[in-house]
Amino acid sequence: MSRQPYIRPMSTTTWYMRNGRYKVYVLRELTSFLVMFYSFLTIFGLAALAASPERWNAFLASQQSTAMIIFHGLALLYFLFFQTFPWFKLAPKAMPVQVGEKKLPDSYIIIGHYVAWAVVSIFIFWLVGVI
Amino acid sequence: MRTRQLELEIMRYDPEKDKAPWFQNYTVPCLEDWVILDAINYVKDNLDTTLAYRWSCHMMVCGSCGMMINGEPSLTCKTFIRDLPDKVRIEPLENFPIERDLVVVLDDVIQKLYQVQPYIIRKDDPPAEDKEYIQTPAALAKFKQLTMCINCMICYSACPQYGLNKKFIGPAALTMAHRYNRDSRDQGKSDRLNILADHDGVWDCSFVGACSEVCPKHVDPAAAIQQMKVDGALEFWKQKMGITGDKS
Numbered sequence: 001m002s003r004q005p006y007i008r009p010m011s012t013t014t015w016y017m018r019n020g021r022y023k024v025y026v027l028r029e030l031t032s033f034l035v036m037f038y039s040f041l042t043i044f045g046l047a048a049l050a051a052s053p054e055r056w057n058a059f060l061a062s063q064q065s066t067a068m069i070i071f072h073g074l075a076l077l078y079f080l081f082f083q084t085f086p087w088f089k090l091a092p093k094a095m096p097v098q099v100g101e102k103k104l105p106d107s108y109i110i111i112g113h114y115v116a117w118a119v120v121s122i123f124i125f126w127l128v129g130v131i
Numbered sequence: 132m133r134t135r136q137l138e139l140e141i142m143r144y145d146p147e148k149d150k151a152p153w154f155q156n157y158t159v160p161c162l163e164d165w166v167i168l169d170a171i172n173y174v175k176d177n178l179d180t181t182l183a184y185r186w187s188c189h190m191m192v193c194g195s196c197g198m199m200i201n202g203e204p205s206l207t208c209k210t211f212i213r214d215l216p217d218k219v220r221i222e223p224l225e226n227f228p229i230e231r232d233l234v235v236v237l238d239d240v241i242q243k244l245y246q247v248q249p250y251i252i253r254k255d256d257p258p259a260e261d262k263e264y265i266q267t268p269a270a271l272a273k274f275k276q277l278t279m280c281i282n283c284m285i286c287y288s289a290c291p292q293y294g295l296n297k298k299f300i301g302p303a304a305l306t307m308a309h310r311y312n313r314d315s316r317d318q319g320k321s322d323r324l325n326i327l328a329d330h331d332g333v334w335d336c337s338f339v340g341a342c343s344e345v346c347p348k349h350v351d352p353a354a355a356i357q358q359m360k361v362d363g364a365l366e367f368w369k370q371k372m373g374i375t376g377d378k379s
Binding site: 002003004005006007008010012015016018019021022025029090093094095096098100101102103 | 144146147149151152202203225226228229230236268269272273291294295337338339340341343344351353354357358360361
C-alpha cells in the first residue's frame, strides 16, 4: 500500500481569519505600524528642533491641532488595549517567581507592573513639567 | 439516559482513491454523557468500519485522539457532546499531513523531539550505583508542570507559526527542552542552546499564545517558550562578557 499524505494548504495572507484568537493576535501585531509612525514623528520633531526655533514651534503647533489630538488619543487607546493590558497580563508567564516550593501569585507580578508603570509615568510628567 | 441525534461531518481521505479529502456525514444516536470519541467509535462499530483514526486510553493520558472539532484542536476524549451543537465537523489535526481519514503524519514533530535532547545530560560523573540524584521539592516545582505534556501535538495544530514555517521547532518540543533545562539534575543546557536559540528555535515564536489555550494538560507551552527567550538572551550576554554562569 502506497503512502500519499495529503497536505492541506495554508494561505500566507488570510490564515488569521481562521479564528478569533488569531484575529486578536494580528490586531496586536498591527500596532507596529503605529510604532513606525511615532518613530518617524520623533525623528521629524528632532530635525525641527535642530533646524530652528520657528521650525520647532511649528512642529509643536502641528501636534496640537484637534485632528492630531484625536489621533493621539485613539492611538493611546489602541496601545492600551492591544499592548499594555495584554502584556501586563502575560508578564507572569514570562517571568514567574518561585518562593520555596510555591509560585508567587500572578496578581502580585501584574500589580507590580502597573505600579512600575504609574511610577515611571509620574516621573516623566514631573520631568516635562506637567506636574 | 436520554439520547441525542448528533450529525457528524467527518473528513475522509483514502490515499489510494482520493485526490483530496472530502466530508462524509453520519447520524449518531449519542447518550448525553458521551464525548466525541464515543460518537466516532459508534460510527466505526456500527456505521462504517473503514473509518481510520487513532485512540487508545479514552482518559486524557495517551494523547493520541487529538482532532479538529468544529475548527478547534482538542482531545476527542475530553470534548463532551453536551457542550457542542447538533452538527459537529471532525477533521484531522491542522498543520499536519493527512495519512488517511483522521490519522495524521507526526514524523516531523517526533524528529523535533529527538532534536532537543529531551533527557538528562550529565557532564560530571553519574552518582555511584547505590546513590541517586538528589532533588528537593522546590527544585522539582521549577519544572513539574512541564512534565505533564502527553505529546498529543494539539499545540502544533493551534500554532500558526508552525503552520506557516515547518522548520520552527514548535511548542511541545521547545517545552520539553525547557523542562530539562530547568531540571536541577541536568547539565545539558548549553548543548541545547545551539538548537533553541537558532533561527528556528524560540525566536520564531511570536507569542500568539494559542498553544497554551488549547493544551489539554495546562502545560502552558507559550509561557515556557517566553522563559526560554529570557534564558537565551541572558546566556548570550554571559557568553559575550566571558562569564560562564551556566551550571552545566
